[in-house]
Amino acid sequence: MPELPEVETITNDLKKRLIGWTIKGVWSDWPRYFTKSGGWPKVKRILVGRKILNINRLGKNIIFNLSEDYIMAVHLKMTGHFLLAEPKKTNFIHFFIKLGKGGKKSQLYFSDVRKFGRIIVGQSGEVMARPEIKKLGPDPLVITSQEFLDGIVGRRGRIKSVLLNQEFLAGVGNIYSDEALYLAKIHPLSRAEKIPSQKLKLLFNKLVGVLEKSIKLRGTTRQDYRDPAGKKGDYFNQRLVYAKKGSKCPYGGTVETIKVGSRTSHFCPKCQILY
Ligand SMILES: [Zn+2]
Structure with a gap:
């Protein structure tokens, strides 16, 4: 399971590439990721049109700060990871985001063989108040x-x-x-x-x-x-x-x-x- 160094690596790489990009479209074949956020249709409505303002690690979570005070909090769990380039085999991709900036296009793939990943989307106050986020202890790289x-x-x-x-x-x-x-x-x-x-x-x-x-x-x-x-x-x-x-x-x-x-x-x- 990805831990702090793996999540930090992913977060830093995504931060360098995706800040300022706007979500143009989303796709998923695993609606169970989104049951905690009110279901896939709702998540789709929230995500499309939002701009990525920041990306940070919180424990083992990747927190995407989106425009209009929305957050997408992703926990990779057992096998989840993000890919910026289209993988050769796409059968492990269960969530996909199309991005745009000016005339440029990009994409973000969520690869997750076991499908245990956890994705929470909502208003930042709501997401940060959820027990799995709120109860997180301090970060070992921050405390003395x-x-x-x-x-x-x-x-x-x-x-x-x-x-x-x-x-x-x-x-x-x-x-x-x-x-x-x-x-x-x-x-x-x-x-x-x-x-x-x-x-x-x-x-x-x-x-x-x-x-x-x-x-x-x-x-x-x-x-x-x-x-x-x-x-x-x-x-x-x-x-x-x-x-x-x-x-x-x-x-x-x-x-x-x-x-x-x-x-x-x-x-x-x-x-x-x-x-
Ligand atoms: Zn020994």
């Missing part, structure tokens, strides 16, 4: 390590689950939580309330470091993720433990997996301490 520590105080439970909780911190998922816990040498099953503050600060710094590194490498492609040009992200080739079960860690351990909640966590039992 002290704010991270303050936020974790009083949180009980496994550190891995705490990191994945979008109301605690927005944007982190399975890949980067595994990588950061490995770098900070903290076992994913550790109880958040038992980890010393210094170790939590280290965890935060490692998390920010790995997110920034992945943004430079344009994200992680294990299977589906592509940037808007259709290219894969390179972080997967530089990952440390994620999806490396059975591989040797440089310090002699072997990467193992364990279920934390419903998610598979990758870790090195030799390096990572259980608190």
Whole structure:
């Protein structure tokens, strides 16, 4: 699933290309995307004629600010991603936007093999007040390590689950939580309330470091993720433990997996301490 670095990469690329363009037409063969926004006919009426004023990332959401105070908030979920050029195979495209600027034409394709993506369209106040948007925690690239520590105080439970909780911190998922816990040498099953503050600060710094590194490498492609040009992200080739079960860690351990909640966590039992 695309996480903060992948969504950041997509958002930045779309921002460079699409600000100031007007939506001339829309198409979808998956009306279920729009049930939360009052249905496809309504969404179509709202979108056509709107100008794209800004595009920003909020957690794992891409927020399109449109003219007349409308917003389109897209969560890519499992397999969603945007393409600016028409893909060779169009069978995974379930939402499509035609754009125009002056006499120029462009298009934006939403590719989504599994069709789990979530698209919310409406007046900005309404969209931002929705629980899945409003309840999002702070962004790890914005807060300080002290704010991270303050936020974790009083949180009980496994550190891995705490990191994945979008109301605690927005944007982190399975890949980067595994990588950061490995770098900070903290076992994913550790109880958040038992980890010393210094170790939590280290965890935060490692998390920010790995997110920034992945943004430079344009994200992680294990299977589906592509940037808007259709290219894969390179972080997967530089990952440390994620999806490396059975591989040797440089310090002699072997990467193992364990279920934390419903998610598979990758870790090195030799390096990572259980608190
Ligand atoms: Zn190790």
